[in-house]
Amino acid sequence: MTRVLVVEDDPQLVRALVINMQARRYGVDAAPDGATALRLAAAHRPDVVMLDLGLPDMDGVDVIRALRGWSRVPILVLSARQGSAEKVAALDAGADDYVTKPFSMDELMARLRAAVRRTEETPLAPETTLVVTAGFTIDLRAKKVVRGTRDVRLTPTEWQLLEILVTHPGRLVTQKHLLQEVWGVSRAGKTNYLRVYMAQLRRKLEADPSHPRYLITEPGMGYRFEG
Amino acid sequence: MTRVLVVEDDPQLVRALVINMQARRYGVDAAPDGATALRLAAAHRPDVVMLDLGLPDMDGVDVIRALRGWSRVPILVLSARQGSAEKVAALDAGADDYVTKPFSMDELMARLRAAVRRTEETPLAPETTLVVTAGFTIDLRAKKVVRGTRDVRLTPTEWQLLEILVTHPGRLVTQKHLLQEVWGVSRAGKTNYLRVYMAQLRRKLEADPSHPRYLITEPGMGYRFEG
DNA sequence: CACGCCCTTGACGCATCCCTGACGCCCAGG
DNA sequence: CCTGGGCGTCAGGGATGCGTCAAGGGCGTG
Missing domain, CATH: 3.40.50.2300 (Response regulator)
Structure with missing residues (x-):
C-alpha cells in the first residue's frame, strides 16, 4: 500500500x-x-x-x-x-x-x-550503505565515518558534500550541482564555499590533505570521489 | 549539457x-x-x-x-x-x-x-556512456578518459570539444558548429582556437599526435572522430 | 552572560588554463 | 617556380581558479 x-x-x-x-x-x-x-x-x-x-x-x-x-x-x-x-x-x-x-x-x-x-x-539503487577505502570507512545510513580506529566528526554541511560525492563514485560532480544540492540554487556560483569545505573534508579524511587521493578536484569542472 | x-x-x-x-x-x-x-x-x-x-x-x-x-x-x-x-x-x-x-x-x-x-x-542510468577505442576509453557520464592504465586529465575546454566530437562518431563536425558550441556565437570564425585545442587533445590521446588516428581533420570543413 | 561550534566571507599566493601571435609546413593554383 | 591559404606547433602573458588561512557573526549550550 x-x-x-x-x-x-x-x-x-x-x-x-x-x-x-x-x-x-x-x-x-x-x-x-x-x-x-x-x-x-x-x-x-x-x-x-x-x-x-x-x-x-x-x-x-x-x-x-x-x-x-x-x-x-x-x-x-x-x-x-x-x-x-x-x-x-x-x-x-x-x-x-x-x-x-x-x-x-x-x-x-x-x-x-x-x-x-x-x-x-526507479529500480531503487542497490542501497550500498558502506563505502570502504584504504584510508577510511563511510557508513551512509548511520552517517558515520571511521578513519583507522578513530571516529571522524563531520559537520552537517561537510556530510552533505561528502554524501553526494560518495554516492557517485568515480563520477565527476559539477560544481553547480554540488552547490545546488547543498546550498540551494540561490547560492549557485559561490565556488569559494566548495573550496573551503573540500579543504576541511580533506583535512579530516586524507592522509596527505595537500595531495588528495580520494577527493579529487577537476579544475574548472568539479570534484570526484575515487573509491 | x-x-x-x-x-x-x-x-x-x-x-x-x-x-x-x-x-x-x-x-x-x-x-x-x-x-x-x-x-x-x-x-x-x-x-x-x-x-x-x-x-x-x-x-x-x-x-x-x-x-x-x-x-x-x-x-x-x-x-x-x-x-x-x-x-x-x-x-x-x-x-x-x-x-x-x-x-x-x-x-x-x-x-x-x-x-x-x-x-x-537516480543513479544507474542504463545509458551506455562508454566510448572505447584501441588507444583509450572515454566515460562520458563520469567525464573521465583512461589511456592504457593512466587517467588522462582534460581541461574544461578540451573536454567540451572531445564530447561534441565523440557524440557524433564518424560524422563530420563543422568548424562553425564546434566553435559555437564551445565558445559561443561571438567567437565563431576563430578557427585558430580549434587548431590549438585539437593539437592538445591529440597530444593527450593519440599514440602519434602528428598522424592522428581518431581525431581526424577534414581540411576546410571541420573535424571527425573515428571510433 | 560567556563559550564553543559552525557557517560565511574576504584576502593572498600560486598553479593552471585560455588566448594570442609568430613561424613553418603542406598543398593547390597560377 | 612562386604564392597564398589552411593547418600544426610553440611559447609567453594575462586571467582565472584553486588552496589556504583567518576573522566575524549567528546560534545553541552550559
Missing part, C-alpha cells in the same frame, strides 16, 4: 484529502504542522508527502529543505499562494510538484499518481 | 523558449509536430521533453504514450486547456508535469529544473 503523509493545518481540507485517498486505497498519515510532519516522516517513511506551505510553526520551504536533507521522497506542494516566486522557491528547494488552491481533486490525484509512478519505476 | 526537446507548433513560443533555455545553457531541439518529435526523440535522446498538447498532426496524449513505449524521459506538458480532465489524461498517460498557458517563464524553468534534478539523482 502506498503511504501518503498529508501536512496541512486546515482540518476540513485534511478530512477531504484523507477521505479521497483512503477511497483510492492509499494509507494516509496527517500532520498539522511542520515539526510533526518531520517527526512523522522520519518515523513512518511515507512514499509521498503532500505539503501545505502555509503552516503555523515554520516556513514550508524549510520543511522541504529539512526533508531533502535525508530523504528523496516525492514532495507535492499545496499552496494558496499563486506567485511564481513562491513556486520557484519551493521547487528549487526540492519539491517535485506545486498545486495552487483551489484545485480539482481529480487533478491532484493524477499528480499524486504521477509522483508515485516515478518512484516505483 | 542537458538536452531539451521542445515540441510546439507556435513559432513565437518556440523562439521564446529556446532563447530562455539557451541562456541557461541547455541544449535545445525543436519539433513543430508529433511525428517530428518522435523521430527527434529517438535520434537525439533528449534529457527532457517539453510537449505542447495542441499539435497539428496528432493528439498530444498519443505522443506521450508513444514516448513511454520505449523511454522514461521526463515529459513536461504545456497546454492552453485548463480542464482537469485533460490534465488527468496527460498525467496518467505518463506525463510528469502539466503547465497551463499562459505560464510564468520563471515557474516553467523551475519545473524544468525539478524534472532534470530527479533524473540526475
Whole structure:
C-alpha cells in the first residue's frame, strides 16, 4: 500500500484529502504542522508527502529543505499562494510538484499518481550503505565515518558534500550541482564555499590533505570521489 | 549539457523558449509536430521533453504514450486547456508535469529544473556512456578518459570539444558548429582556437599526435572522430 | 552572560588554463 | 617556380581558479 503523509493545518481540507485517498486505497498519515510532519516522516517513511506551505510553526520551504536533507521522497506542494516566486522557491528547494488552491481533486490525484509512478519505476539503487577505502570507512545510513580506529566528526554541511560525492563514485560532480544540492540554487556560483569545505573534508579524511587521493578536484569542472 | 526537446507548433513560443533555455545553457531541439518529435526523440535522446498538447498532426496524449513505449524521459506538458480532465489524461498517460498557458517563464524553468534534478539523482542510468577505442576509453557520464592504465586529465575546454566530437562518431563536425558550441556565437570564425585545442587533445590521446588516428581533420570543413 | 561550534566571507599566493601571435609546413593554383 | 591559404606547433602573458588561512557573526549550550 502506498503511504501518503498529508501536512496541512486546515482540518476540513485534511478530512477531504484523507477521505479521497483512503477511497483510492492509499494509507494516509496527517500532520498539522511542520515539526510533526518531520517527526512523522522520519518515523513512518511515507512514499509521498503532500505539503501545505502555509503552516503555523515554520516556513514550508524549510520543511522541504529539512526533508531533502535525508530523504528523496516525492514532495507535492499545496499552496494558496499563486506567485511564481513562491513556486520557484519551493521547487528549487526540492519539491517535485506545486498545486495552487483551489484545485480539482481529480487533478491532484493524477499528480499524486504521477509522483508515485516515478518512484516505483526507479529500480531503487542497490542501497550500498558502506563505502570502504584504504584510508577510511563511510557508513551512509548511520552517517558515520571511521578513519583507522578513530571516529571522524563531520559537520552537517561537510556530510552533505561528502554524501553526494560518495554516492557517485568515480563520477565527476559539477560544481553547480554540488552547490545546488547543498546550498540551494540561490547560492549557485559561490565556488569559494566548495573550496573551503573540500579543504576541511580533506583535512579530516586524507592522509596527505595537500595531495588528495580520494577527493579529487577537476579544475574548472568539479570534484570526484575515487573509491 | 542537458538536452531539451521542445515540441510546439507556435513559432513565437518556440523562439521564446529556446532563447530562455539557451541562456541557461541547455541544449535545445525543436519539433513543430508529433511525428517530428518522435523521430527527434529517438535520434537525439533528449534529457527532457517539453510537449505542447495542441499539435497539428496528432493528439498530444498519443505522443506521450508513444514516448513511454520505449523511454522514461521526463515529459513536461504545456497546454492552453485548463480542464482537469485533460490534465488527468496527460498525467496518467505518463506525463510528469502539466503547465497551463499562459505560464510564468520563471515557474516553467523551475519545473524544468525539478524534472532534470530527479533524473540526475537516480543513479544507474542504463545509458551506455562508454566510448572505447584501441588507444583509450572515454566515460562520458563520469567525464573521465583512461589511456592504457593512466587517467588522462582534460581541461574544461578540451573536454567540451572531445564530447561534441565523440557524440557524433564518424560524422563530420563543422568548424562553425564546434566553435559555437564551445565558445559561443561571438567567437565563431576563430578557427585558430580549434587548431590549438585539437593539437592538445591529440597530444593527450593519440599514440602519434602528428598522424592522428581518431581525431581526424577534414581540411576546410571541420573535424571527425573515428571510433 | 560567556563559550564553543559552525557557517560565511574576504584576502593572498600560486598553479593552471585560455588566448594570442609568430613561424613553418603542406598543398593547390597560377 | 612562386604564392597564398589552411593547418600544426610553440611559447609567453594575462586571467582565472584553486588552496589556504583567518576573522566575524549567528546560534545553541552550559
